Amino acid sequence: MEGHPATLTTNAPPRAGIRLPGLGVGLGRGLVVLYLSLMVMLPLAAVVAESTSGGLGAFWDSVTGAQSMAALKLTVICSLIVVAINAVFGTIIAWVLVRDEFPGKGAVNALIDLPFALPTIVAGLTLLTLYGSDSPFGLDIAFTRVAIVVALCFITLPFVTRAVQPLLMEMDQQMEEAATSLGAGGFTVFRRIIFPNLLPGILAGVLLAFARALGEYGSLILISGNIPFDTEVSSVFIRSQIESGNVAGASAVSVVLLAISLTLLIAVSLFARMGARR
Amino acid sequence: MGIAVEGARKRFGDFQALDDVSIDVPDGSLTALLGPSGSGKSTLLRAIAGLETLDAGQVVINGQDATKTPAQKREVGFVFQHYAAFKHMTVFGNVAFGLKIRKWDKAKISARVHELLQLVQLDGLAERYPDQLSGGQRQRMALARALAVEPQVLLLDEPFGALDAKVRKDLRTWLRRLHDEMHVTTIFVTHDQEEAMDVAEQLVVMNEGRVEQSGSADDLYDHPANEFVMSFVGEVNRLGEHFVRPHDMTVGLDRDDGAEEAMVQRIVALGFEIRVEFVLGDGTEVWAQLTRAELQKLELREGQIVYLRPGQTKSFSGDVPPPEGGGASTPRHPDGGDDAEVSAAA
Amino acid sequence: MSTPTPAKWGLRTLAFGYLGLLLLAPVGMIFYKTFEHGLGPPIEAMTSPDALHAIWLTLLMVAVAVPLNTVFGVGCALLLVRHKWKGNAVLDGIINLPFAISPIVVGLSLFLLYGTDGWFGPTLSEWGIQVLFSTPGMILASVFVSLPFVVRETVPVLQEIGTEQEQAASTLGANAWQTFWRVTLPAIRWGVAYGVVLTTARVLGEFGAVTIVSGSISGETETLPLFVAKAFEQFNEEAAYAGAIVLALLALTTLLLMSVGGRKAKAQGGPIPITGDAAISTSTTKEGS
Numbered sequence: 044m045e046g047h048p049a050t051l052t053t054n055a056p057p058r059a060g061i062r063l064p065g066l067g068v069g070l071g072r073g074l075v076v077l078y079l080s081l082m083v084m085l086p087l088a089a090v091v092a093e094s095t096s097g098g099l100g101a102f103w104d105s106v107t108g109a110q111s112m113a114a115l116k117l118t119v120i121c122s123l124i125v126v127a128i129n130a131v132f133g134t135i136i137a138w139v140l141v142r143d144e145f146p147g148k149g150a151v152n153a154l155i156d157l158p159f160a161l162p163t164i165v166a167g168l169t170l171l172t173l174y175g176s177d178s179p180f181g182l183d184i185a186f187t188r189v190a191i192v193v194a195l196c197f198i199t200l201p202f203v204t205r206a207v208q209p210l211l212m213e214m215d216q217q218m219e220e221a222a223t224s225l226g227a228g229g230f231t232v233f234r235r236i237i238f239p240n241l242l243p244g245i246l247a248g249v250l251l252a253f254a255r256a257l258g259e260y261g262s263l264i265l266i267s268g269n270i271p272f273d274t275e276v277s278s279v280f281i282r283s284q285i286e287s288g289n290v291a292g293a294s295a296v297s298v299v300l301l302a303i304s305l306t307l308l309i310a311v312s313l314f315a316r317m318g319a320r321r
Numbered sequence: 322m323g324i325a326v327e328g329a330r331k332r333f334g335d336f337q338a339l340d341d342v343s344i345d346v347p348d349g350s351l352t353a354l355l356g357p358s359g360s361g362k363s364t365l366l367r368a369i370a371g372l373e374t375l376d377a378g379q380v381v382i383n384g385q386d387a388t389k390t391p392a393q394k395r396e397v398g399f400v401f402q403h404y405a406a407f408k409h410m411t412v413f414g415n416v417a418f419g420l421k422i423r424k425w426d427k428a429k430i431s432a433r434v435h436e437l438l439q440l441v442q443l444d445g446l447a448e449r450y451p452d453q454l455s456g457g458q459r460q461r462m463a464l465a466r467a468l469a470v471e472p473q474v475l476l477l478d479e480p481f482g483a484l485d486a487k488v489r490k491d492l493r494t495w496l497r498r499l500h501d502e503m504h505v506t507t508i509f510v511t512h513d514q515e516e517a518m519d520v521a522e523q524l525v526v527m528n529e530g531r532v533e534q535s536g537s538a539d540d541l542y543d544h545p546a547n548e549f550v551m552s553f554v555g556e557v558n559r560l561g562e563h564f565v566r567p568h569d570m571t572v573g574l575d576r577d578d579g580a581e582e583a584m585v586q587r588i589v590a591l592g593f594e595i596r597v598e599f600v601l602g603d604g605t606e607v608w609a610q611l612t613r614a615e616l617q618k619l620e621l622r623e624g625q626i627v628y629l630r631p632g633q634t635k636s637f638s639g640d641v642p643p644p645e646g647g648g649a650s651t652p653r654h655p656d657g658g659d660d661a662e663v664s665a666a667a
Numbered sequence: 668m669s670t671p672t673p674a675k676w677g678l679r680t681l682a683f684g685y686l687g688l689l690l691l692a693p694v695g696m697i698f699y700k701t702f703e704h705g706l707g708p709p710i711e712a713m714t715s716p717d718a719l720h721a722i723w724l725t726l727l728m729v730a731v732a733v734p735l736n737t738v739f740g741v742g743c744a745l746l747l748v749r750h751k752w753k754g755n756a757v758l759d760g761i762i763n764l765p766f767a768i769s770p771i772v773v774g775l776s777l778f779l780l781y782g783t784d785g786w787f788g789p790t791l792s793e794w795g796i797q798v799l800f801s802t803p804g805m806i807l808a809s810v811f812v813s814l815p816f817v818v819r820e821t822v823p824v825l826q827e828i829g830t831e832q833e834q835a836a837s838t839l840g841a842n843a844w845q846t847f848w849r850v851t852l853p854a855i856r857w858g859v860a861y862g863v864v865l866t867t868a869r870v871l872g873e874f875g876a877v878t879i880v881s882g883s884i885s886g887e888t889e890t891l892p893l894f895v896a897k898a899f900e901q902f903n904e905e906a907a908y909a910g911a912i913v914l915a916l917l918a919l920t921t922l923l924l925m926s927v928g929g930r931k932a933k934a935q936g937g938p939i940p941i942t943g944d945a946a947i948s949t950s951t952t953k954e955g956s
Contacts, residue, residue: 068750075743076754079761082810086776087764089786093779132685139682143675151683153926157690159865160918160925162872164892165911168899169693172700172908179696197689229674251766258769261874261892265899278771278875285775285879294779297772304767308760372834392837399838405831409853418849419839463835470839 087301094294105295113272114280115299121188121276122256125195126203126249133203134245140204141211155205158198163261166197171266186268191276194262199255203248210244247314254307258300322348322383323506324369324474329378331364338364339375340530346523348383349504351497353511353521357553361530362510363478369508370476371395383473383506398467398505402479404459406451412438412462413447419470437465440499457488468503477509481516493520514554518542526550548637558607562636569632570609572597572619580628583607585621597621599629694915701908709909712898717885718906721894722913725871727802728890732809732870737863740817741852747818748825765814773811774879777804781880800882805890808876813869817862824858825851861928868921872914 095102105111140152158166170193175185184190214237222232260278267274275283277296284293324346331339339361346352354362367373369380371392380387387395407415413434420430438444441461451459460480467475480496481489497520500507511517517524518538525535526549534546538554545551548564556567560581573580583599586606595611609629611619621627701709712718743762747755765773781788781798791798798804832854836846852859874892881888883897891910899907 068746071742071746072750072752072754075739075746075758078739079758082807082814083761083764085786086773086780086811087768089779090772090776132681135678136682136686139678143679145679149926151686153922154686154690156922156925157694157918160868160872160921161694162874162892162895162914162918164874164896165697165872165914165918166693168895168907168911169697169915173693173696193689197693200689254767258767258772260769260771261872265896278769281769281771281775282879285778290775290779293775297769297775300769300772304769305764308763308767312760312763370838372838392834393840393842395838396840397838399835401831401835403831405835407832407835407850407854409856418836418841422840422845466835466839 090294090297090301093291094298096294097291101291102295102298105289105292106299108292110271110275111277111280111292111296114275114277115296117188117191117275118257118277121191121195122253124192125199125256126252128192128196129199129203129252130245130249133200133248134207134241137204137207137211141208155201158200163198163259164265167194167262167265170194170197170262175266185266186270186274188274190266190268191263191274194266195256195259198259198262199252202252202255203245206244206248206251207241208244210241214240243314243317247311250307250311250314254304257303323350324383324508325379325381326365326369327379327381329365329368329380330376331361331368331373332376337530339368339378342378342527342530342532344525344532344535346506346508348506350523351500351507351509351521352523352525353509353517354525354527355511355514355517355553356527356533357512359529360527362512362525362527365527366476366478366508366510369474370397370399372399396470396473398470398472398475400460400463400467400475400477400480402482404451404456404463404483406459406463408451411448411450412443412454415451415462416466416469418466423470433469434465437469440468441465455488456484457492460484460492464499468505472505475505475507477507479510479512482511489516496520518554524554526553528553545635551635551637556610558631560601560605560607560631560634563631563634564636565631565634567596567608567610569634570607571630571632572609572611572615572621573628573630574619575628577628577630580630583627583629585623585625585627588616588621588623599627601629697908697911697915700904701912708905709912712903712906712909713913715906717889718894718910720886721889721891721910724802724805724889725891728805728809728873728877729867729870731806732813733863733866735810736814736866737817737859739814740862740866741821741855741859743818744821744825745851748822749830762815762818765812770808770812770873770875771879773808773876777807777811777876777880781807799880800884800888802888804880805877805888808880809870809873812873812876813866816865816869817859820858820862820865821855824855828854857928857931860931861925864921864924864928868918871917871921 094105106115136155140148140155161169170190171185173179174182174190174193176183184193218240219232219236222236227235258278259276260282263269263276264279267276267279269275269279269283271280271283277300281293281296281300284290284296324344326342326344329339329342330337342361342365344365354365356362364373368375369382371380371387371390371394375388378388382395382397407418410418416434416437417430420433425433435444435447438447441464443458443461443465446454446458451462454462460483464477464480477496481492484492493516496509509520522537523535524538524541526533526541528549533553534541534550536544541550541554545554551557551564557564558567558570576582581601583601585597586600587598589596589598590613593613595613595616596608597611597616598606598608600606607629619627713722743758746752747759778785778799780786781791781804783789783792783799785799788799796803798807828851832850833846836850841849872892873890874896877890878893878896881890881893883889883893885894885897889897891914895907895910895914898904898910
């Protein structure tokens with residue numbers, strides 16, 4: 044490999060014509076675009092089209108309607124609280140999993156992925172069982188905003204941990220030792236050395252968790268009670284609008300959620316690119 | 322017959338990897354492509370194998386124009402620097418791969434694979450996976466895999482580059498012997514001039530996408546076509562416009578006409594060979610290669626003033642015709658030759 | 668680094684306490700609730716015709732959506748990694764979309780396309796094809812939400828193995844098809860397998876999108892997650908818990924496969940795929956051990 048500049052980028056160009064088997068590259072690319080269009084883009088286009096079917100005024104009215112705004116506000120605020128909690132605990136858990144040694148570490152590490160594997164409806168049901176009216180702790184939070192926060196904490200738990208873990212593993216511990224040898228105390232080492240290095244991971248995890256929390260539905264319907272103006276999140280509001288026949292209104296709020304998700308996705312990929320460049 | 326490349330050009334983005342390269346490799350020979358990294362030697366090898374398509378130029382293998390032939394049909398054996406072992410197959414599976422593709426029958430495949438494993442001394446390891454082999458063993462497996470299909474030519478891309486020094490030396494000797502037995506036209510790429518001189522019959526020195534000179538090891542060492550070849554093939558001191566090999570430096574203790582005054586800066590004993598570093602009056606640093614006996618006779622000490630007499634020097638500035646035997650196909654500086662101002666040899 | 672022991676214990680307590688209260692206790696509780704009165708009631712609940720149909724339908728979703736997204740995923744990953752193209756960045760972004768979109772919005776979008784007033788709904792129903800409130804719609808929803816996993820997990824492994832083995836195969840006379848089946852696919856198999864496990868888990872558990880397009884008709888268009896929700900809403904807690912246990916056991920199996928798959932992929936030398944949605948940002952990262 045004689046330093047072809049091209050091989051330095053991650054998406055290295057093919058050397059020697061590799062190789063979508065049997066099919067021409069153009070045909071393969073066409074199929075991929077067709078599949079994505081049919082499965083993803085066309086349905087989403089339908090939502091965007093429907094949202095403005097009554098004109099921009101109707102779109103704006105749907106989004107800024109009192110119930111819709113209440114739902115959006117609740118969704119965003121709860122999601123913000125949740126990602127803040129998981130930024131802290133996710134980082135602590137990552138730290139314990141990377142830097143601590145204890146029996147059963149592999150099992151605990153696998154357990155982190157449980158919220159990804161467990162169907163959301165089951166997640167909601169389990170939380171309701173423990174923290175609902177039959178709570179063995181006497182902690183009845185069912186149908187409250189606290190319940191929303193707890194459910195969202197559950198389903199977004201892995202994001203920050205999984206984004207921070209690799210950074211922590213790759214981090215050169217000599218950096219910390221150097222800081223210590225220069226007289227820095229434990230907290231200073233964390234604040235000045237460790238935290239800045241973990242920050243890209245924490246931010247990426249937070250953005251993904253936020254996107255996930257914004258759209259969550261399955262884990263909330265049983266535990267939140269879906270009370271309009273109180274515990275009704277946006278996804279539940281959209282569902283209720285569909286059921287009452289206001290499809291355009293449902294689409295308008297969907298487009299707002301879509302726009303936020305898209306922005307977050309772009310932010311994440313920018314972060315990832317920055318992280319890769321560092 | 323053999324391999325011929327004519328006017329090859331290849332560009333990667335802004336980088337000109339091959340710039341009008343032509344080489345001629347005689348049938349049955351063992352040729353080294355030698356050059357620093359980025360010189361285009363690997364690209365040239367890969368173009369011969371069909372792993373790289375040329376922007377312009379022609380590749381002829383055994384008299385057949387192979388320029389447009391895809392790699393899978395060129396019948397070349399290619400050995401990669403990092404082995405490119407099929408990790409999910411056993412040693413047997415790796416060596417048998419090309420034969421299975423050619424739909425040989427099982428008994429024939431088994432016989433051929435074992436014959437090759439014997440040849441590369443991996444006979445007992447047929448059922449191992451590449452992970453369970455050492456670097457040298459993996460490279461021998463890769464060689465057996467390449468040879469299994471009885472290729473017209475064998476191409477090796479820095480084949481020993483990833484191995485440690487001892488293994489590398491053993492494999493060199495072994496490759497040399499293997500070639501003597503099989504006589505398959507072989508080209509290997511290396512950046513190590515000692516390795517190239519040790520193994521190859523013919524060397525092609527490349528730099529910045531061009532062939533600087535080709536010829537035998539002696540040709541290149543004694544009659545380098547230019548400064549690049551002289552300094553790449555062996556050590557060199559520069560004295561103004563002149564170049565001189567460190568073993569062509571004579572050290573004298575007495576002032577002498579035509580000799581340069583120098584101060585001994587450092588004496589490094591490297592076993593039999595002694596490296597003595599000097600600084601000249603104008604600040605130029607040069608070194609001389611002496612034997613232990615010579616050093617003891619001179620009784621040099623650091624800080625001592627001595628008189629240096631360069632033996633054979635060369636300069637490449639004049640329009641001197643190329644030296645005989647330095648028949649570069651596309652020499653970049655066709656000038657160069659024995660210097661006219663050589664002072665009396667020691 | 669020598670963290671003082673009290674700090675270490677403090678962090679441990681925080682981490683385990685949070686995980687325990689949030690993950691372990693609820694999941695443990697549901698096992699307790701289900702088997703409170705022995706094995707009989709949950710088994711009975713799960714062998715009712717509606718429950719069996721829900722299980723069957725859920726498996727059907729998996730049987731269709733997972734192969735579709737696997738073939739698409741491997742092909743798409745090959746294109747993205749091996750064939751440089753200006754449109755790749757856009758393709759990459761679109762592939763990630765389903766990670767960030769609310770399942771309810773996915774359901775709504777299919778509703779708008781295939782509903783009675785939808786873009787394609789009327790035409791398709793003229794041809795006698797019913798998409799919404801029937802199996803095809805549910806399959807479309809499952810495909811949408813689980814689309815990115817195989818691509819995401821295959822791309823980094825494909826980048827990691829590089830092209831040398833494929834080049835070696837071609838110098839040995841293999842054509843593109845032979846190279847793919849004999850060299851490329853075996854080399855990326857653990858990454859693909861990992862993506863398949865994640866896809867399966869997502870399809871098994873999908874609720875929001877399916878709930879909109881299925882109509883949740885018991886014994887007809889009800890998958891297991893829908894069955895659980897409906898049973899709970901109808902105060903049939905035994906059936907809800909039993910269904911949840913079946914799904915939870917499947918989830919635990921998934922976890923097991925994930926941690927095995929992750930280790931295998933690591934042993935293969937590939938960068939360790941990160942679980943699930945987090946994969947968006949992690950083509951450059953590795954999983955913990």
